[in-house]
Amino acid sequence: xxxxxxxxxxxxxxxxxxxxxxxxxxxxxxxxxxEAAGVETLLIGDSLGNVLQGHESTLPVTLRDIVYHTExxxxxxxxxxxxxxxxxxxxxxxxQETFRNAAEIMAAGAHMVKLEGGRPMLETVRxxxxxxxxxxxxxxxxxxxxxxxxxxxxxxxxxxxxxRMIEEARMLEDxxxxxxxxxxxxxxxxxxxxxxxxxxxxxxxxxxxxxxxxLVLHDMLDVYPGKKAKFVKNYVRVAGTIQGAIxxxxxxxKAKTFPGPExxx
Ligand code: KIV
Numbered sequence: 001x002x003x004x005x006x007x008x009x010x011x012x013x014x015x016x017x018x019x020x021x022x023x024x025x026x027x028x029x030x031x032x033x034x035e036a037a038g039v040e041t042l043l044i045g046d047s048l049g050n051v052l053q054g055h056e057s058t059l060p061v062t063l064r065d066i067v068y069h070t071e072x073x074x075x076x077x078x079x080x081x082x083x084x085x086x087x088x089x090x091x092x093x094x095x096q097e098t099f100r101n102a103a104e105i106m107a108a109g110a111h112m113v114k115l116e117g118g119r120p121m122l123e124t125v126r127x128x129x130x131x132x133x134x135x136x137x138x139x140x141x142x143x144x145x146x147x148x149x150x151x152x153x154x155x156x157x158x159x160x161x162x163x164r165m166i167e168e169a170r171m172l173e174d175x176x177x178x179x180x181x182x183x184x185x186x187x188x189x190x191x192x193x194x195x196x197x198x199x200x201x202x203x204x205x206x207x208x209x210x211x212x213x214x215l216v217l218h219d220m221l222d223v224y225p226g227k228k229a230k231f232v233k234n235y236v237r238v239a240g241t242i243q244g245a246i247x248x249x250x251x252x253x254k255a256k257t258f259p260g261p262e263x264x265x
Contacts, residue, residue, distance in 0.1 A: 004079060
């Protein structure tokens with residue numbers, strides 16, 4: 001039986017400068033394939049609303065959807081650290097109700113839940129982590145707020161906004177967050193945040209200096225027909241096969257050659 005990767009493993013990797021690889025994953029077959037290729041963490045992202053369900057945003061994804069796909073992934077992954085995303089509307093409520101929803105995702109096989117947002121989420125992050133549920137924060141472009149943000153835009157370009165994000169990352173960590181996803185922010189800002197926290201920080205469109213990287217599986221395998229963000233690399237075009245694509249992603253993240261400047265802001 002392979003040794004399970006834990007949050008401590010990932011935090012040690014971050015401290016030692018070993019890059020962490022993460023991909024989204026929604027089923028047992030891909031879970032087995034990804035971890036065999038060396039991917040350390042699997043995220044059951046609410047991006048499944050776009051890439052599996054065909055929605056234009058992540059907003060329609062339900063708790064049941066995430067629970068179902070977490071169960072599938074957990075059956076296929078024997079070693080990887082599994083993170084379940086909290087869907088829109090399931091955590092912007094009382095900490096008590098959020099705990100009940102997060103507990104369902106954990107019972108389905110997740111080792112951590114992820115929730116979007118900074119300052120307004122601090123009380124909830126503290127409530128969950130003090131009661132045994134590890135939490136991953138998510139700052140920058142938070143897709144569940146797409147209508148509030150006015151589209152899928154790079155965040156943190158203004159000085160004041162950038163400073164606020166650095167503070168929010170610190171506060172999330174103080175509240176107990178064990179990992180923070182940074183999405184679509186300038187690489188220089190992600191570097192500052194990564195230096196300001198223990199981590200790990202996991203970047204998507206946040207430059208090469210984060211402790212680790214994540215991409216949406218269907219984007220990097222080029223099976224999602226929708227528009228791709230600048231930060232997506234089409235690994236199948238380069239590697240030729242699905243397995244080769246995943247192995248190349250792992251190799252490039254570890255070697256710090258992905259993301260390159262062409263995938264960064
Ligand atoms: O839902 C998702 O896939 C995500 C990643 C983009 C980080 O949140």
